[in-house]
Amino acid sequence: MKLDSREPNYPLSEMWDKHRFDVKLVNPANKRKYTILVVGTGLAGASAGASLAALGYNVKSFCIQDSARRAHSIAAQGGINAAKNYPNDGDNVWRLFYDTIKGGDFRSRESNVYRLAQISTSIIDQCVAQGVPFARDYGGLLDNRSFGGAQVSRTFYARGQTGQQLLLGAYSALMRQVNKGNVDLLTRREMLDLVLIDGKARGITVRNLVSGEIESHAGDAVVLATGGYGNVFFLSTNAVNSNATAAWRCYKKGAYFANPCYTQIHPTCIPVSGDHQSKLTLMSESLRNDGRVWVPKKKGDNRKPNQIPEDERSYYLEEKYPSFGNLVPRDIASRNAKEVCDEGRGVGASGLAVYLDFADAIKRLGETTIKEKYGNLFDMYERIKDENPYKSAMTIYPAVHYTMGGLWVDYNLMSTIPGLHVLGEANFSDHGANRLGASALMQGLADGYFVIPYTLGHYLAQTDLPPVDINQSEFKESEDAVNKRITKLLSINGNKTPREIHRELGKIMWDYVGMARNEEGLKKALEEIPKLREEFWNNLNIPTTVGDLNKNLEFAGRVADFLELGELMARDSLERSESCGGHFREESRTDEGEAKRNDDEFSYVSAWEYTGEESAAKLNKEELVFNNVKLSQRSYK
Amino acid sequence: MSEEKTEKNINLTLLVWRQPNAEAKGTMQTYAAENISTDMSFLEMLDVVNEGLIKSSADPIEFDSDCREGICGTCGVVINGQAHGPQRATTVCQLHMRNFKNGDKIYIEPLRSKAFPVVKDLVIDRSAFDRIITAGGFISVNTGGTPDANSIPIPKANSDMAMDAAACIGCGACVAACPNASASLFTSAKISHLALLPQGQVERKQRAQSMVDQMDKEGFGDCSNVGECEAACPKEISISNIARMKREYIKAVLS
Numbered sequence: 041m042k043l044d045s046r047e048p049n050y051p052l053s054e055m056w057d058k059h060r061f062d063v064k065l066v067n068p069a070n071k072r073k074y075t076i077l078v079v080g081t082g083l084a085g086a087s088a089g090a091s092l093a094a095l096g097y098n099v100k101s102f103c104i105q106d107s108a109r110r111a112h113s114i115a116a117q118g119g120i121n122a123a124k125n126y127p128n129d130g131d132n133v134w135r136l137f138y139d140t141i142k143g144g145d146f147r148s149r150e151s152n153v154y155r156l157a158q159i160s161t162s163i164i165d166q167c168v169a170q171g172v173p174f175a176r177d178y179g180g181l182l183d184n185r186s187f188g189g190a191q192v193s194r195t196f197y198a199r200g201q202t203g204q205q206l207l208l209g210a211y212s213a214l215m216r217q218v219n220k221g222n223v224d225l226l227t228r229r230e231m232l233d234l235v236l237i238d239g240k241a242r243g244i245t246v247r248n249l250v251s252g253e254i255e256s257h258a259g260d261a262v263v264l265a266t267g268g269y270g271n272v273f274f275l276s277t278n279a280v281n282s283n284a285t286a287a288w289r290c291y292k293k294g295a296y297f298a299n300p301c302y303t304q305i306h307p308t309c310i311p312v313s314g315d316h317q318s319k320l321t322l323m324s325e326s327l328r329n330d331g332r333v334w335v336p337k338k339k340g341d342n343r344k345p346n347q348i349p350e351d352e353r354s355y356y357l358e359e360k361y362p363s364f365g366n367l368v369p370r371d372i373a374s375r376n377a378k379e380v381c382d383e384g385r386g387v388g389a390s391g392l393a394v395y396l397d398f399a400d401a402i403k404r405l406g407e408t409t410i411k412e413k414y415g416n417l418f419d420m421y422e423r424i425k426d427e428n429p430y431k432s433a434m435t436i437y438p439a440v441h442y443t444m445g446g447l448w449v450d451y452n453l454m455s456t457i458p459g460l461h462v463l464g465e466a467n468f469s470d471h472g473a474n475r476l477g478a479s480a481l482m483q484g485l486a487d488g489y490f491v492i493p494y495t496l497g498h499y500l501a502q503t504d505l506p507p508v509d510i511n512q513s514e515f516k517e518s519e520d521a522v523n524k525r526i527t528k529l530l531s532i533n534g535n536k537t538p539r540e541i542h543r544e545l546g547k548i549m550w551d552y553v554g555m556a557r558n559e560e561g562l563k564k565a566l567e568e569i570p571k572l573r574e575e576f577w578n579n580l581n582i583p584t585t586v587g588d589l590n591k592n593l594e595f596a597g598r599v600a601d602f603l604e605l606g607e608l609m610a611r612d613s614l615e616r617s618e619s620c621g622g623h624f625r626e627e628s629r630t631d632e633g634e635a636k637r638n639d640d641e642f643s644y645v646s647a648w649e650y651t652g653e654e655s656a657a658k659l660n661k662e663e664l665v666f667n668n669v670k671l672s673q674r675s676y677k
Numbered sequence: 678m679s680e681e682k683t684e685k686n687i688n689l690t691l692l693v694w695r696q697p698n699a700e701a702k703g704t705m706q707t708y709a710a711e712n713i714s715t716d717m718s719f720l721e722m723l724d725v726v727n728e729g730l731i732k733s734s735a736d737p738i739e740f741d742s743d744c745r746e747g748i749c750g751t752c753g754v755v756i757n758g759q760a761h762g763p764q765r766a767t768t769v770c771q772l773h774m775r776n777f778k779n780g781d782k783i784y785i786e787p788l789r790s791k792a793f794p795v796v797k798d799l800v801i802d803r804s805a806f807d808r809i810i811t812a813g814g815f816i817s818v819n820t821g822g823t824p825d826a827n828s829i830p831i832p833k834a835n836s837d838m839a840m841d842a843a844a845c846i847g848c849g850a851c852v853a854a855c856p857n858a859s860a861s862l863f864t865s866a867k868i869s870h871l872a873l874l875p876q877g878q879v880e881r882k883q884r885a886q887s888m889v890d891q892m893d894k895e896g897f898g899d900c901s902n903v904g905e906c907e908a909a910c911p912k913e914i915s916i917s918n919i920a921r922m923k924r925e926y927i928k929a930v931l932s
Contacts, residue, residue: 091820106741107807109847110749126827162821169823171816171876173840180830198840204748205843212815219811227804250796279743313716318724319745420747423764423771424718489820537731539724583736588698589797591739592731 043296043647043662046450047151052668053133056155059451063494064501071096074500075259077244078102079231079286082111083203083210083481084464085265087488090213092263093222095493100257101214102229102246104281109211112267112279113484116203117324117417118187119195120167120481122160127184131192133157138669140479143189143369144444144472145621145637146671147299147645149664151451152469156479159486164196166489170209174198186329187477189369189676195478200324200416206481210488229255230594231286232525233518234262234293234460241459242508245518247526250589254519254526256510261459261496264290265488268443268465270303272602272609273554274546276440277309277322283598284605287447287466295455296647296660298468299445300605301612304475304622305555306441307333307373310424311393315543320439321424323396323417325477328366330401330410331434333357333373335394339384345395345433356380364676371474371622371635372676374438378555379633381437388435397433438555442480444471444622445612448647448662452495453487456647458503461496463487468645473621529596534579538596541576545599545606548572553610558626562614569610573603608648608657615659618642630673639671686712687779691726693738694786696795699802703795705784708738715775719762720745720752722774740799747771747911750846753853754799755786760850760909768848768911788853792860792896803849805895806863812891813884814867816876835873842869844912851906851914857898862906864892865922866914872925882929889926 048059066074074097078089081103089101105111123136136157141148164182168174174196175183184193198205217223228249235243241262246255269284270276291297308323334355336348356376358365366373377394380386387393402410407430411418418429425435446468453461453469464484471479548568552561576599582592619628619635620642630636645662689710696703710726717725720742727737742752747768754769756762762772777783785799793801843866851862868885871877877884893899900919907916 087820094819105743105749105751106803107750107847109807109810110743110751112744112749114749115744115746124826162823164826165823166818166820168826168829169816169818169876171839171871171874173836173843173870173874174826175840176831176833176836178833180832180836181827198843201748201844204846205840208843212810213818213820215807215811216815216817219813225807227807279749280745281743314714316714316717316721316725318718318721321746419766420771423747423767423773426773426775493820535732537728539728581731583731585736589739589800592737 043448043660044450045149045151045662046452048451052150052154055151056158060494063498066497066501068096072098074098075100076261076263076496077257077259078263078265079244080111080265080267080466081108081211081214082113082265082267082464083207083484084488085111085263086207086210086214087485088263088265088463088492089223090210090217091489091493092496093217099217099223100259101223101225102231103227104230104249106227108214108225108227109208111207112282113207113481114204115279116481117200117322118326119185119197119202119478120163120206121187121194121476121478122164122196122482123157123194124161124164126182127193129192131194135192136160136194139190140470140476141472141669142674143476144474145635145674146472146639146666147620147664148470148472150666150668155491156470156483156486159490160482162490163482163485167206167209170213172198172205172209185326186367188325188328188367188373189476197326200326200414203481206485210485231266232289232522232597234290234457235514235518236293236457237508237512237514239458240503240505241457243510243515245515245522247522249594252588252590254522256515256519258508258510258515260500260505261461263461263463263492263496264447264466265463266466268446269605270440270443272545272606273440273549274542275312275317275320277306277320280319283601285598285601288601288605290447290455290457290460292650293457294650295457295460296448296649297445297608298448298645298647299612300609300648301616301623302444302473302621303440304370304442304444305374305438307370307377307438308396308436309439310421311388311390311435311437321420322439322441323421323434323436325370327396327414327417330405330413331366331396331398332400333366333394333396335380335385335387345397354385361676368676369474369476371624374555375624377438393435393437395433396436398429399433402430442475444468444473444475448645452498453491454495454499459499461492463492473623525597526593529580529582529593529600530584532578532580534581536575536579537581538592538599541572541580542599542602544572545569545603549606549609553606553613556624556626557613559614559617562610565610566607566614569603569607576600576603611657612646612648616642616646634674637673686714687774687777689713689777690782692782692784695738695798698797699794713774715773717774718745718770719756719772719774720770738799739797742770745770748846750848753788753848753850755788755853757784760788760853761911766911766913788849790852790858790897792858793849793852801849805897806847806849806860808895809860809864809888809891810867813880813887816871817880829875831875839870839873842866842873842914842918845914846912848911850909850911852897854905854909855898856903856905857901859900859906860892860895860897861900861919861922862910862914862916864888865918868922868925869918872921881925882932885922885925886929889922
């Protein structure tokens with residue numbers, strides 16, 4: 041299949057406006073005849089569900105959590121970008137567009153990113169109207185702060201819990217539609233298959249996580265907003281239930297998976313404390329506004345941080361990147377942390393940590409101000425580490441945080457399966473090979489509030505959609521396949537728990553498909569992962585009471601999919617022998633050690649096509665065309 | 678492995694509420710938790726116990742959790758009679774085992790209330806909270822057509838107070854801690870958040886009335902100013918929000 045991005049043929053700055061005029065509309069009286077299945081209730085899913093319901097569509101909304109308010113968007117801390125230029129510091133749509141394209145290391149589609157920057161300003165208006173309590177200054181107007189990869193302050197925030205407040209805004213909009221009877225909200229449901237009829241997405245098969253029942257739901261289109269796949273690594277900043285199963289099931293039904301190798305390793309997480317660890321905790325990037333990152337100059341210097349004098353410290357980001365300093369993009373900050381630790385200058389018991397120091401900021405601004413800005417983050421650090429960050433430098437280390445790759449979508453956010461639309465982190469579209477801080481919230485809400493309401497109508501209006509119901513054979517076949525797989529998982533009776541196998545997969549992924557990758561390691565991963573998958577299907581041990589709430593069964597199903605997705609990530613990493621953004625191939629670096637792109641050979645999106653259990657995935661390419669920005673070696677010096 | 682501290686491991690006895698499903702009768706059962714690192718979180722300790730149970734072909738203890746950084750509100754159990762356990766302003770996923778001593782006996786129960794039926798073991802059904810929000814915990818704006826975000830200045834003090842209330846994570850600890858099983862702290866936090874902002878004024882009365890009525894309908898008790906909710910709240914939501922809710926409600930029904 042030829043990949044058609046369906047970019048409208050207009051100049052960039054007019055593209056979205058003219059496209060919105062070109063799209064077909066669904067008559068208000070006809071909207072109620074359509075049922076839209078929205079999977080996931082994070083920022084993208086909740087905003088899409090609320091907006092589509094407000095337009096008059098029948099919406100069925102699904103989430104795995106016990107409440108729509110708990111999706112993992114809630115954990116986003118630092119903020120949301122928008123080109124409002126309230127601080128009068130030179131921001132505009134063009135600059136946000138350029139920063140995002142450059143931050144993504146020129147591996148994203150110009151048209152999608154420009155639209156994102158355009159829409160960004162409406163998001164803030166929408167959220168304020170919903171009552172999102174963004175931070176304000178004493179004049180009562182909105183406050184902004186800076187994030188990595190930008191030299192303007194365009195990040196809106198609500199203390200250290202911006203994601204929570206934005207999600208509660210979207211959740212309240214969704215619940216308002218539940219109140220009006222426009223949304224049927226089904227919680228504790230996990231999507232386990234996509235149902236195609238005549239080649240179009242017409243339904244989903246879900247498992248009721250309380251009763252264990254398998255249910256079919258039919259509709260006219262499916263909107264998938266199920267987040268990213270960072271939990272392939274076992275340890276990540278994702279929630280313990282975050283998973284790739286819904287997206288992976290769609291891949292196996294014909295949706296292409298784009299750029300699986302693009303994963304983001306966040307530089308400021310709390311270091312691992314031991315094997316018992318179930319997840320990693322992020323300390324917001326906003327801390328790099330005031331915190332200074334350093335390690336001792338001397339290897340193996342194990343003095344306490346405040347006993348190491350200034351001239352024996354290396355503030356390596358400030359030294360190496362004077363114009364961006366501690367606010368270089370995430371991929372660069374992470375790689376530099378790894379480098380200094382690999383040199384033996386890491387700190388902490390494991391030597392796998394660097395300092396994030398607020399001593400200067402506290403001296404300059406006072407403890408009260410710091411507390412106001414970052415209080416909840418400091419408290420969290422103290423609870424986890426049992427150390428007071430006001431008194432002594434924090435230790436941080438990079439951890440898997442976000443996945444830029446995801447299901448391939450066109451300009452209308454539709455996948456290669458007609459009717460299956462993919463929003464938020466679950467798609468690949470806007471962040472290229474590296475996402476800038478505070479841009480995930482922007483994208484999730486842009487897709488849900490302001491893109492899908494137009495583009496979904498366009499699809500519905502021009503598509504013949506005869507009525508379907510769940511008694512059709514396609515639904516029964518899907519239910520049978522789902523049941524068969526569950527029975528198989530429950531009948532293995534082996535010795536290893538899903539968590540044990542997941543941890544082993546995580547180690548392979550972190551060692552060979554992590555912050556730095558090379559041909560030898562990737563080939564090793566491609567040998568190890570299938571072996572582990574084999575072991576999983578022969579030696580899994582899970583509790584066997586089916587038809588009941590069984591979290592280990594849920595978990596096992598997700599690990600089974602991670603074991604396949606992990607292999608595709610390694611293949612994609614191997615195939616892309618250039619470095620770009622979060623994908624760092626050791627073989628491809630500049631003289632200064634930075635990621636070196638190879639635009640002649642790799643200026644494309646890798647879109648992988650499922651070809652069956654026995655055959656390897658097929659690589660399709662969407663060439664990236666840059667008409668508006670000049671490709672350059674990224675420099676933050 | 679945390680630096681400058683000697684990691685020590687402890688042994689504990691757990692008494693855990695086990696209930697196979699909503700209809701079944703539950704019992705407290707005893708488990709040994711051995712060789713527990715004090716750097717673990719409480720839920721990581723339960724993970725370790727569960728791994729052992731699976732290995733010995735026993736049913737693991739089911740409990741809910743998700744973000745494990747204290748913000749999603751999914752987790753929550755009662756530990757030795759205290760919702761979310763002994764550490765103030767801390768969810769159970771952020772509670773670390775350094776708060777316990779070798780040899781401790783720990784009672785673990787679900788967040789109990791008539792309005793929160795047990796689903797299984799420590800997993801409860803908190804959908805009553807969603808229904809309270811559905812009754813009016815929102816500002817009625819459709820997507821699009823909203824004024825510029827800076828068109829309505831909001832005094833910082835009001836905005837900060839609204840944020841303090843909006844920080845509620847909906848975990849339900851307040852209900853479990855209250856002798857009347859009241860959802861007043863939860864409900865009042867949302868009513869306050871929106872009543873404190875200019876955007877929330879239009880529906881102010883109707884919101885207070887609908888949400889409070891729904892809270893009653895769900896079977897939560899009334900507030901009698903005991904204050905246990907505030908003490909148990911992992912986000913330190915102030916009980917003064919309840920006073921505001923009462924005022925809002927009276928204003929709504931009497932005018």
